[in-house]
Every structure is written in C-alpha cells, then in structure tokens.
Amino acid sequence: MAKVETKNLNLWFKDNHVLKDINLTIKENAVTAVMGPSGCGKSTLIRAMNRMNDVISGCRVTGEVYVDGKNVYEDGTNVYDLRRKVGMVFQRPNPFPKSIYENVAFGPKIHKIASGKKLDEIVEKSLRGAALWDEVKDRLNDSAFSLSGGQQQRLCIARALAVEPEVILMDEPCSALDPASTARIEVLIRELSKKYTVIIVTHNLQQAARVSDFTAFLYVGELIEYGDTEKVFEDPKSELTEKYITGKFG
C-alpha cells in the first residue's frame, strides 16, 4: 500500500528548479532508498515530505505530496501534526544539549503525550527501538554529548520514535559515522522497517543495496529510475542509472 506519494512535484529555491516533476509511490513498512550524486535534490525530496523545506526562504512548491492519501501541501494542513507523523533523522547527529533521557522525552513532553511513569516507559521503548537502551540505561541523566557519534545518531532515532511517527525520513544518517556504527544503524533500519516506513537518502550505493527494498535514482532534480532495489542494481532500465551504479560518474 502506498504510504507516501508524490505527484508532479516541483520545487524551487528562488530561481533554482531543484525538483522536476517527481512522481514516486512509496510502499508502507519498507525501506526506500533515494540515491544520486551530490546536489541532485535527494535531501530536498524527502524534506518536501514533512515540509521541512518550508523554513527555507524562497522555497516554492507545486504538485502534491500525499501521506496516507492526504495532500500535505493542501491549505489547512497542520504541519506540526505532519512532522510528528513523518519523523526525521539528519545527516549529522544533532542531539539537544540535554541529558539522554531529556532528548528522548522532548517530543512527548512538548506534545503532552505523557508524563511521569508513562513518559519513562516511552523513553525506554524508544531507546529499545533504536537499539540503544542496553548501552545507556544506567546513565540516562548523562549529557547526550557524552555518547559516541554512532550512539548519538541512534539517540536521534530514538528521539524521533518517541512521538510515534509512521514514516521516518533519514537524510544520509551514516555519512558522519565510522563503518562499525554504520553497520549497526543499517541493521537498525532493517529492523525499523517492520513497523515504520523508512525513506533513506544516501550517496553510498552499497548502503542503498544493503538496506533498501526499493531504490529511486535522482539526477539533477529528475527521477531517472525507481523500482525494486535488486532490479535497479542488477538490471537498470536507464543507461544513466547503469553508469552511476558502475561508478562512471557521481
């Protein structure tokens, strides 16, 4: 079933036409990778799905993005609810300058989802969901900055999980991490896709091949190819995709 769908999505930053007529249907409870060379609009595409581009001045959008069949660019859309439903993890781990506990509790507290014991439970559940609980359960009150880069990124994932999203957008979540941490996050992504719809931007081809069920290839703002990951990597329809996969450019 389609969880997220874009229809004739066009996006400009001032005069820069960043996304051109993107039509993409993203399946529920699966991992979809968006790959392409730097500056092709990958990040912009996923940021269009929770309207995080809105905060950039000069951003203009035409076309539609449907989440659960509802156009998020429709007038009257509550972007705050949208962003709760469509969570996001960023390129650089960006925990708040607060304790580990407070980082995860931030969302539920602000949205008044829970407090007290119930909040403790949410924090534990989220940290478990991000495969971090066993490493931090004895030091929940330590600063988030005392964690390693990989742990910080998993903390950010836990923070996103705490507001009970349905879709998780990941913007090159491993690009600032070492190989071991990357491997852990990749295992986690597979795990997460059982319950969530994961959309991950990556310029790492191997990563796209390892973690995703579906792969989209973006080139200068255009969707060149989209399909089963296996298919895209083994038998790409477009010559451009093939060249990119075989490392002829990128």
Next chain:
Amino acid sequence: MTETTKERVVFFALGVPMVMCLIVFFWILAILSSGAGTLNLEILTTSALQGGLFEMIVGTIYLLLGAAGIAGPIGILAAVYLVEYAPSGKFTRVIDQAINNLAGVPSIVIGLFGFVFFTTQLGLGRSLAAGWLTLSLMMLPIVIRGTEEALKLVPPDFQEASLALGTTKWRAITETTLPAAAPGIVTSVILGIARVAGETAAILFTSCVLITRGLPKSPFEPVMALAYNMFVRIVAIGDPAESVFGIALVLFLIVAVFAIIAIIIRTYYRRRQPWLR
C-alpha cells in the same frame, strides 16, 4: 635587515603598547588604592547623613539592576526577533544600523534626552524610574548585540531537530536555542551593567541628587549614586581629588564584581557547551 632582526623589531613594537597599557593600569590601581585608606566597613554601612556611603552604594546598585531589568528583556526579545524572525531586507538593515548608532550616542546626549522625555514629558521627575529608563537606553545596544552573537553561536541543528519533531518555531527557540545561548545572553546583560555602572551624564539630570534622607521608598523618588557624588564633590564642592578616591575605589569594585560574575558564568557554562568545541 635579517629576518631575525625584523622579528625582534616587530616583537619590540608590539610589546611597547602592551607595557604602556600595563603601566597605566597599575597607575590607576595605585591611585584607587590610595583611596583605600579612607574606607572601612563603617563608612560603607553608615548613612550619607553621617558622612557614610551607604545610600550611594545601594542607590548605584538599584539603578543598575533596575536598568538591567528593563534593557534585559527588551534587548533579548529584540535580538531574538532580529536573528530568528526578521526578514532580511532594507527595514532590518535600517534597524540594525540604528542599534549601532544608539551605541555610539554620547552619554550626555542620552542624559539630555532622558531629562526631556522621561523626567519632563512623561512626568517621572528626577527619579529612580527616569534613571532606569535612561540607563537602559545605553544598555540596550550592548544587550542586543551580545544576545545576537550568542544566538548565532548556537548550531541551527538544534532548531531543525526540534521543528522535525513537530514543534512550532517559537517553541523550538524557547526549548533549544535560548537555553543553549543563555550563558552568552547573561554575560551580555552583565556587560551592559558594567558599561553603565560608572555612568554619570545619563543620571545627572534624570535621577540623582546629592543627598537624600535614606533610600528611595518608591521608583519615583530621587536616588544617590557613587558616580554622581564623585562628580559633584570635585566639580561643585571643589573637594580635592584625593578625597574622592575612596568612592572611586568602591565604584571600581562594584564594576569588578559584575565582571567577575560574568566570567564565572561564562567559564561554568562553557564546559557544558560541547558544541562550542
């Protein structure tokens, strides 16, 4: 000239002004400490009516804290607006320039404005309140600039992370940006206090008198202040400068205490701001 000689010349040339500054600094210290002899705990706590300094010290602190109470919140909110919300355009640039200009206005002009506007037109009279408002005008640019710098030092990542969790921008600012910038903001307010602590011209016509019976009982009564008292003693009464050094030392110490508080806050929090590394 060989490179080594050049290096020596430069080293010397850079060292001389440094040494001159040190000499002047210690000279000032020496003059100030010559006033130390006239001070003792009794004078500090005795009423001015009995030749003490009590009302002047407390009056000075009243003036400073009150002005900080006005310029602090207004300056911080203005800085948040300018950094986080103001559209980059002509209007913002004009405001920006106006703040710079305000910082450059001579204090006697600010004092005159305070006299005309707060004391006379608003009818506050020669009062603590008029002094607060006038001094806060001098503090504002320092608080705004300092807060702006502190806000800009906070990585935008925090706000982005907060927005992505579905918070409003204002919530993101109050929950993440402001706490992270708090030490810098507090420091800027204290620097503002230190800036106006010795201010005489601004309170000359607006709030000070030479002698009062006790402390002001409301913000609408005049107040005594150390700087004003020194000014009057030297200019109007014609006391020898030496006799005023004691008061100068007290004023110096008050400013120093504020500066030290600022340093303590900064070093304490810097250790807790790993993103500044």
